[in-house]
Amino acid sequence: xxxxxxxxxPGHVHFFRNAVAELDSRGHDVFVFARESEVATDLLEAxxxxxxxxxxxxxxxxxxxxxxxxxxxxxxxxxxxxxPDVITAIGGVAAAHVATLLRTNSLxxxxxxxxxxxxxxxxxxxxxxxxxxxxxxxxxDKQVTYPGYHELAYLHPDRFDPDPSVLDAVGLEREETFAxxxxxxxxxxxxxxxxxxxxxxxxxxxxxxxxxxxxxTAEGDPPPDLEAYEFxxxxxxxxxxxxxxxxxxxxxxxxAAEAAVLGTPSVYVNSQSxxxxxxxxxxxxxxxxxxxxxxxxxxxxxxxxxxxxxxxxTDRWERRRERLLEERIDVTSLIVxxxxxxxxxxxxxxxxxxxxxx
Numbered sequence: 244x245x246x247x248x249x250x251x252x253p254g255h256v257h258f259f260r261n262a263v264a265e266l267d268s269r270g271h272d273v274f275v276f277a278r279e280s281e282v283a284t285d286l287l288e289a290x291x292x293x294x295x296x297x298x299x300x301x302x303x304x305x306x307x308x309x310x311x312x313x314x315x316x317x318x319x320x321x322x323x324x325x326x327p328d329v330i331t332a333i334g335g336v337a338a339a340h341v342a343t344l345l346r347t348n349s350l351x352x353x354x355x356x357x358x359x360x361x362x363x364x365x366x367x368x369x370x371x372x373x374x375x376x377x378x379x380x381x382x383x384d385k386q387v388t389y390p391g392y393h394e395l396a397y398l399h400p401d402r403f404d405p406d407p408s409v410l411d412a413v414g415l416e417r418e419e420t421f422a423x424x425x426x427x428x429x430x431x432x433x434x435x436x437x438x439x440x441x442x443x444x445x446x447x448x449x450x451x452x453x454x455x456x457x458x459x460t461a462e463g464d465p466p467p468d469l470e471a472y473e474f475x476x477x478x479x480x481x482x483x484x485x486x487x488x489x490x491x492x493x494x495x496x497x498x499a500a501e502a503a504v505l506g507t508p509s510v511y512v513n514s515q516s517x518x519x520x521x522x523x524x525x526x527x528x529x530x531x532x533x534x535x536x537x538x539x540x541x542x543x544x545x546x547x548x549x550x551x552x553x554x555x556x557t558d559r560w561e562r563r564r565e566r567l568l569e570e571r572i573d574v575t576s577l578i579v580x581x582x583x584x585x586x587x588x589x590x591x592x593x594x595x596x597x598x599x600x601x
Contacts, residue, residue: 244586245325249318249332250277250294253478254497256286257397258333258352262578263292269579271586274325278314282478289479295321315340322347328586331578333393334361339368348585352578354393355496356380357515371585373577377518389577392519394500396574398482405486405505413458413474413484420550422450423484423502424472425493426461427513440512441539446492447472449543453550455489462495492546496520503529506564508549512542527567529560 246266248259259275266273275294277283287294298314315337322330322341328348332338335351342349351369353361356379366372366382374380376388397403407417415421426443440446443466447457459465459472460481476484482501485491491502492510496519499511503523511520511532523530533542 244271244329244583244590245327246271246273246582246586247318247322247325247327247330247338248273248275249330249335249338250275250283250287251314251332251334251337252280253283253286254393255333256283256290256292257482258393259331259396259578260286260290260292261397261402261575262582265575265579266582271583274321274327276318276321278310285478289477297321311337319344328589329582331582331585334358334365335369335372336361336365339365339370342370343368348589350581350585352393354378354517354519356518370588371581373581375519375522377522379518387581389572389574390570391572391574391577392500392504392523393574394497394504395571396578398501398504399573399575400568401573402575403482405483406480407483407487409476409480409483410487412476412480415456419456420454420489421456421458422490422492422546422550423488423498424450424457424459425491425495425498426459426465427494440494440542443469445539446543446546449547450490450492450550453547455550458484458488460498490546490549492542499523499530499532503527504564504567506560508560510542510546510549512538514538523567527563529563529567 248263250256263273275292276297277287277294278298279296279300284296297317298310318337319341322345329350330338330342331350333352335349339349339351348370350371351365352373354375371387372382372385373387375392376390410417424446447469450457457472458474459469465473485502485507486505488507491507493499494513496517499509500519500523502509509530511530514534516532516534520530520532524532531545
């Protein structure tokens with residue numbers, strides 16, 4: 244089978260990388276096309292995934308439309324020559340449009356309910372849309388739900404074993420208490436009008452006062468007076484760091500969920516909530532979300548209470564993670580199964596057309 248995978252964000256690389264390797268091992272031809280976004284291409288190269296870059300990175304909402312149009316046009320040109328059996332993506336606007344024009348099947352994965360622009364542009368054209376069971380929204384007959392999260396495609400213990408040498412790489416002692424702080428850029432279409440922390444400097448100060456070494460990671464540039472807190476490590480080592488952190492505090496839902504499924508308590512500060520962040524909080528107690536007007540103050544209180552707890556916490560978080568893993572799946576297995584299913588459906592459709600023409 245011929246499979247096209249499209250990548251438009253670093254998280255997409257993590258989501259698909261194990262599936263790409265497994266599809267290749269099964270003898271399928273996998274073609275990966277990317278649009279530059281943050282460190283997406285760095286990750287593709289770090290994982291040894293062959294890819295073709297079709298468009299550059301946008302620096303504004305206005306340029307995003309131009310970049311996206313260029314990306315779709317070039318993807319269509321490449322796909323016509325490949326004649327894929329399936330095109331797959333997260334979000335999947337370009338994948339769904341190109342697949343429709345080529346009369347092949349598109350398979351879209353998504354977990355972000357409030358990204359309404361992507362849904363309006365992509366969902367009507369997609370053939371199959373896979374969402375976590377906790378996704379808030381009914382899509383119709385084309386929706387396939389599963390008991391898991393995107394992050395379990397690459398952080399399930401069958402796929403990931405954290406490497407403690409990352410602590411040496413960022414200059415930490417093995418027993419040192421540390422917190423990772425993640426700042427968002429707020430430039431995505433679904434982030435317009437939203438927000439997280441009132442003042443990132445206050446976050447760093449409070450965590451330090453609670454006895455934690457703070458490591459900062461940010462989309463874009465952090466405030467100049469916080470640059471000293473940024474750490475230097477290859478982007479593919481980020482998950483190792485999250486696994487060994489005592490706490491993760493951030494504005495990004497993906498990082499918050501990554502920490503949670505790794506068994507690291509996660510404080511998520513964002514004016515928008517999501518189905519999967521709510522489930523990780525309500526069902527498993529591994530994530531603590533704060534989205535109201537007083538989210539900044541309340542989130543810092545929670546973060547400090549976790550760091551200053553006098554009772555051993557490691558076993559408690561690990562027990563919660565173990566229950567999560569018992570009830571949720573290795574999502575890479577689902578990705579591979581759905582891709583092969585969609586490809587077989589395309590072959591069946593083509594055979595039916597050929598028979599009718601005959």
